[in-house]
Amino acid sequence: MIHLTDAASDPLTIDRATCESLDAADPLAPFRDRFALPEGVVYLDGNSLGALPKHTRAHLDRVVAEEWGVGLIRSWNDAGWFAKPQAVGDRIARLIGAGPGEVVLGDSTSASLFQVATAAARLRPERRVIVAERGSFPTDLYVLESVQETVGGAQPLERRLIDDAGPTLDDVLDEDVAVVVLTHVDYRTGRMHDLAEVTRKVQATGAIMVWDLCHSVGAVPVDLASAGADFAVGCTYKYLNGGPGSPSFMWAAPRHHEQARPALTGWHGHARPFDFTVEYEPTPGIGRFRVGTPQLLSMAALEASLDIWDEVDLDAVREKSLRLTELFISLVDRRLAAWQVEVVTPRRSAVRGSQVALRHEDGYAVMQALIERGVIGDFRAPDLMRFGFTPLYVSHADVWDAVDVLEDVLASEVWREPRFARRGAVT
Numbered sequence: 001m002i003h004l005t006d007a008a009s010d011p012l013t014i015d016r017a018t019c020e021s022l023d024a025a026d027p028l029a030p031f032r033d034r035f036a037l038p039e040g041v042v043y044l045d046g047n048s049l050g051a052l053p054k055h056t057r058a059h060l061d062r063v064v065a066e067e068w069g070v071g072l073i074r075s076w077n078d079a080g081w082f083a084k085p086q087a088v089g090d091r092i093a094r095l096i097g098a099g100p101g102e103v104v105l106g107d108s109t110s111a112s113l114f115q116v117a118t119a120a121a122r123l124r125p126e127r128r129v130i131v132a133e134r135g136s137f138p139t140d141l142y143v144l145e146s147v148q149e150t151v152g153g154a155q156p157l158e159r160r161l162i163d164d165a166g167p168t169l170d171d172v173l174d175e176d177v178a179v180v181v182l183t184h185v186d187y188r189t190g191r192m193h194d195l196a197e198v199t200r201k202v203q204a205t206g207a208i209m210v211w212d213l214c215h216s217v218g219a220v221p222v223d224l225a226s227a228g229a230d231f232a233v234g235c236t237y238k239y240l241n242g243g244p245g246s247p248s249f250m251w252a253a254p255r256h257h258e259q260a261r262p263a264l265t266g267w268h269g270h271a272r273p274f275d276f277t278v279e280y281e282p283t284p285g286i287g288r289f290r291v292g293t294p295q296l297l298s299m300a301a302l303e304a305s306l307d308i309w310d311e312v313d314l315d316a317v318r319e320k321s322l323r324l325t326e327l328f329i330s331l332v333d334r335r336l337a338a339w340q341v342e343v344v345t346p347r348r349s350a351v352r353g354s355q356v357a358l359r360h361e362d363g364y365a366v367m368q369a370l371i372e373r374g375v376i377g378d379f380r381a382p383d384l385m386r387f388g389f390t391p392l393y394v395s396h397a398d399v400w401d402a403v404d405v406l407e408d409v410l411a412s413e414v415w416r417e418p419r420f421a422r423r424g425a426v427t
């Protein structure tokens with residue numbers, strides 16, 4: 001692992017020229033040219049919506065014109081449409097340490113979590129508790145409420161929430177716990193769980209472990225197989241650059257495939273969908289997590305972005321990701337100390353994902369002023385400015401420039417202008 005200090009540069013003396021030389025030596029630098037980023041923008045929100053790969057438009061054009069326009073209904077067979085959710089899933093498998101036939105694409109992450117967490121809870125019918133994190137992305141908690149009712153019936157399953165301030169996982173784990181659902185990398189702070197260690201601990205009590213990989217896939221190494229994990233879900237429009245609304249994925253360990261009973265049993269998960277029988281019969285394998293007609297155009301955009309991922313060395317992604325976040329943190333420490341900006345992301349690289357969150361009382365307005373100046377991050381209530389570092393298209397010089405602009409916004413107090421306080425529907 002190359003750290004900043006190994007790059008012949010003391011973090012205290014690093015300047016833009018040092019960043020440029022780090023870029024010149026960066027094995028992932030050529031990937032930047034594969035993305036259509038707007039001129040003058042430093043894009044630090046690829047953890048929310050990944051950038052557009054240049055060849056996605058041509059690929060979509062071809063799918064629309066040829067597969068839809070000319071192939072019409074024949075494309076279900078001729079263009080492999082029916083098999084797509086698993087074929088594309090196989091290409092995601094490598095990114096999460098899974099094998100072929102273990103990953104399938106679904107609807108939104110929320111819907112996929114419902115499928116998977118229900119199946120997980122039904123594997124432990126004698127247990128009545130679901131454990132989740134209070135600080136998790138709220139949709140995960142909302143979906144789990146549906147799982148509690150769907151699985152529990154007249155007596156919904158109980159929910160226990162863990163928290164950094166306690167109770168901890170150790171406090172709540174006992175023989176009543178059916179399922180633990182955790183997000184591997186926290187969406188706000190970027191804190192990363194030890195996937196293998198937590199999985200082991202949960203399984204030791206007889207519970208089933210479900211991982212949400214939304215902020216992990218394409219950002220940090222994930223090895224579900226060697227961790228012996230049970231189930232996972234994740235989204236593809238963040239680090240994977242699949243485009244707005246690209247489908248989520250579901251993974252189940254092969255040992256669970258035959259007993260798994262997901263919440264929604266639709267015709268695309270049927271063993272023989274074109275027999276049009278009255279009774280549902282699940283198809284063998286991961287395909288039973290499918291529901292209905294897949295979003296083929298969204299999936300086509302995702303396929304184009306996976307063409308890039310097929311070429312990417314994931315160890316190089318992690319190395320660069322840590323260099324970028326470390327650089328950002330050290331520049332923030334050095335240059336922004338005067339303005340009460342607090343780094344809430346772990347400084348220890350082993351527990352850090354690929355994003356950095358800064359706490360500032362007026363974080364919302366500061367972020368809007370930053371965005372107006374071309375540095376795009378986002379804001380998470382109540383006071384966090386979030387910056388995502390996507391190693392395929394963010395450079396070390398981008399990090400330098402972003403901190404430069406942030407320092408200017410804070411020093412000039414331009415963020416105090418009333419227009420920066422107005423909130424849109426999406427922050």
Ligand SMILES: *Cc1c(COP(=O)(O)O)cnc(C)c1O
Pocket residue numbers: 108109110111136137139140183187212214215235248
């Ligand atoms: C982004 C994200 C989601 C998104 O859910 P959708 O249903 O795809 O909108 C869910 N969970 C986590 C942890 C996320 O980071």
